[in-house]
Amino acid sequence: MSSIVKLATPLLDHECVVEALRQPGARCTLGKTTIERIELTYNGQNMSLVKAPLGYILEYRNDYNRAGIPEWLSTVDQLYRAQVVEKEKRIAEEERRRIEEEKARLRAEQERLVVEKARVMGYRLDKRAEKDGSIRLVLVRRM
């Protein structure tokens, strides 16, 4: 007689869980993967990670040899934590890049407004220099 074992895990972020399971150190084969359910095979055992509010729940039938599953889960958890750190770095870098792009867009718009208004006022752009992200405009009007 067999039953289903359900084991709570600290694995929470779907993307990081899948990436962790794809690492060679996870020693498993990924099957069908959705946010709600991740199918995998470890050591010949079919298992599922099922999404729950506090973290994925590992489900497997207890008629298999369960030896090594806690150790395996611990390894997956370490791989998962590494993926979380990488993801956080990636998000921070993307945010930094987004802010830089927004600043560059703002500077370009400011420059356009200044040069346009200067022309209306009778000034011409005599020099333009850019250094370290700053822009210097020299506007001249001869009378």
Add this chain to the structure above:
Amino acid sequence: MNEEKIVVSIGEDGSIEAEAFGFEGPVCMEKLSTLLAELGPFTSERHKDDYFKGKRTTVQRQGEV
């Protein structure tokens, strides 16, 4: 030939500094205000000696009358 020059520096963070050359009196502030009107209010002003030249002239003229 007289020349009016305005140097505008747009900082990396979007801050703007503007400096006027070849003006006398408060007209430089009027020009800068007009030029930068759409970019928000000034947060600080620093007047050079030329800014006060026009004012002194005006005061002197009033004293002469």
